[in-house]
Amino acid sequence: MAETATREFLHNLHELPHTVKDACFRLGKTPESEREESQATFHNLFLHIHSVRVHVRTLKPTLTFGLGLMATASFVITIITGVLLMVYYKPSTDLAYQSIKDIHFTVSTGRFIRNIHRWAAQLMVLTVLLHMARVFFTASYKKPREFNWLAGLGLLVITLALSFTGYLLPWDQLAYWAITIGSNIANSPRELTDAIGITKFFDPGGFQKRLLLGANYVGQDALIRFYVLHVFILPLALVTLLGVHFWRIRKDGGLAKPEDPMGGLAEWGGERRAVFQPLATKTYGLMALVKGKRPPVNRGPENTVMSWPHLFWAELSVFMVTVAVTLILSFYYDAPLKELANPAIPENPAKAPWYFLGIQELVSYSAFTGGLLIPVIVVVGLALIPFLDRRPGGEGTWFGTRSERAVFWQSFFFALAVTVGMLAFTVNYGWLRNWFPNIHQLWIIAINPGSLLVLIFAVWSLFILKRKDSVRLAAVSLFTCFLVGFTILTYFATVHRGPNWHFYWWPSQWPVH
């Protein structure tokens, strides 16, 4: 008896590598049949969020350009590098700057890792914005994807907040003054409450600022708040919402596609044949999805391919492209680190991160309108899109419905002309305060280049609504105007605004410091 147990023990010990491997990789080999491929997909926690088969259109590069996936990949990169940075970073006003310097100079590959973190974060903001534009222009927000559009909007806001909170952590001049600007934007309702004289009783601006900074100035309290938001609260929120976002993609039927994307035909056995169309009302179960020895439900031509390996190749390649791009950028361009934060020496110009510069340009006209009112209008407007444009059609196709492309280009050039014209006018002739020095601030809050732009875009969109008699086209015109306006304002504030927020053709013309 004892002998048998010993033998069994030794046998198990001998088999240990195999049994452990089998336990970890249940399939135990590269999948060979479609049945095994599907098992590989749905037996894995991380892969099972995908369907086992995907439509061939999903794999078409020009449908999505992999933008959402790139944003996710950038996020994964920032998480990994961010954890590494956390090991050395000290969130204290006395130590933060020195710890970043140490990461730069003495931590092995510390500079490289910080650069990757920085570039991945920039790439994430950029790809999230482009991803939103892609989803809009392929009409992928329409029923049943309205909720996922909202989730995406939430992810956009969290992404911006993550990037913004990370800005303060190095505690250098750039950080300090950018956050000072940011907190003043939070304070901007005061412009309105001051103008109507109720700040003493009702001060949402001051409350927001104190909530953000934990004090009336940017100091240790603000640093800790931003740190906690940056490394804990916001990533947690983002991961949670990202899970919802992915899950909804699956539940809403994968990437948006037209009713019958390929005319009901598919290539099969060298000829085009009609595709089996699963009925929405009937449950097919796994059998419907897998080819094998059991009675096939849809043996014949189809427009789907196995997710394993095709979709996973695609996803992995997009991930690696993102990694490669951030590595190249990080190798050649260092993340900025200016002088130690010094409240006595203001940066001039103190500029917010690039994605907030459009807002900062608007803030330079009116803090309340530009910093709060217009961003809120934009976010609410974006959120309402899928609920106001409810007529199906054009899903999953770039500029899918009739004359969408024409409206896009018309709106593009219209917004271009209006925004550039407005900026040129403002730079050359000033605004109300220059003409009527004693004018009441309320007038400026109400009428400024920012509010006028919003008004003109709204009127243009209503004009398209009437003229083309299509809600979708009105939405396209408004979204295009927003996109063009945002881009031009961002560019203008980045390149053409210098010390004291004056206009310069190039940064090289600034009085050098």
Place this chain on the structure above:
Amino acid sequence: MKDPSRIYRCLLLVASLVTVGYLVGAAVHENYLAQWKVVQHQYQDILRQKATDDRGRELLAKFRVEMKQASIPALGAVDRCVTCHNGIDDPRMTDVEQPHRTHPGHILDKHPVDRFGCTVCHHGQGAALTFREAKADDVFWDYPLLPPEMTEATCVTCHDAEKLPPDQIPLLTAGMKLYQQKSCGSCHKLGGRGGALGPALDNEGAKTKHQLIMTSLRPPHTTWNWQLAHFRDPGGVVPDSQMRNPTVTQREALALAVYMLSQWKRDIPESYLAPDKIEQKYRALHPTPLTGEQVYQQYCNACHGNGSYSRWDKKFKRFVPAIRGVSLVSTATREYLQANIEQGRPGTQMPAWGPHAGGLLPDEITGVIEYLRAGAPTAPAMTALTLRGDPSHGLSLFLRNCAGCHGMNGRGGLAPEIGNPVFQRAATDEFIIGTIRNGRVGTAMPAFQRPEAPTLGDQDIADVLAYLRTLGEQKGRNAIAQNVTLSAPPGGRP
């Protein structure tokens, strides 16, 4: 059916190769090409060549290629300069190339690196591990490396410059003397003493490049370079600068720049301060009065010159009066001079010099008045006029004879402003009458009552006086307001 994921596999291959390539590149760059590692291997070779005796062999055996640093929390310094400057405390390294060479002089004997670090004297970015970033000329760092000859500026962080041997700090000593000789104190405050036209210089060395106008400065855009260039040509560096060109040689400019860089109230732990530095702080609270002549040289000379002649100043756009001119000091009373010095001349560039303004001690003001009046003939007996003046006739006489230089309403122009409140309060009737009668020798002010051909009679003078006295009330308020704007120092930042 065409393989739908072929393009992605190609893309994956390319992206993976790029990724691996850059990772390997970064690893090589980090581990083998790091500047400090290359330097330390060179130093190891030098050690090997010089390992001719036991001591040399021991040093060679002890040497490790590793990052080295002097961490001095008390000075807020983590200086890694010694990572590359390995030979600074090895006396054998006098004949090798930088960065391996021995530190010059015997400074390290009393200032060991592990107690003082490097940047407290040399500035620069101590934490950096490449020379470009350590020198910090064109990186984001507030205090770039000082050129070797200017490093003496930082001795005064812990020492009293006047107690150090002058041959150790030649430029700083010369700079201190030049500051007095060039009468910089006429316009700038230092230690609470000096004029108000220019910015106070107490923390000039602590300024960063962002507080100085660098537009027309040739690189490097550093504070030390700014100081150097600025002393050669103030107006060329700071547009609209009121500062007159100090006309200095290159070496004098260097000395002044060093002196300016030494002005830095750094918070240094007391254990680092030399005893004389503590005494210096005590002395500053209990200053010894300067003599009248010293005060004049240090605080008056820049504008008034030697004081014998009045002078048209292009930058001030006004006449600077001859305050040691015979005719002034013979007519002006002590009280008149004292009032003008202590309270200044509102509306002009002349600041107030009283203890709470320019910081001159009462004894020093007395001294400088003595100095101004020295050598003047005994004041002639001044005759008061008992005649009653008629201001309206005075006005017409004033317009005809005086307004050309003294301006409408006496607001000044070529000649001093005589409507301002300090003048009106301090100038006695006798003083004004005497001045009109006898003029001002050495200035453009003529005598209006020469014995051979009097321009104005006694009654006329009384009328003009009566008119002048009406100016006091009109001008008082505006002039004070004007002075406030004038005396605001031109901001450091554009």
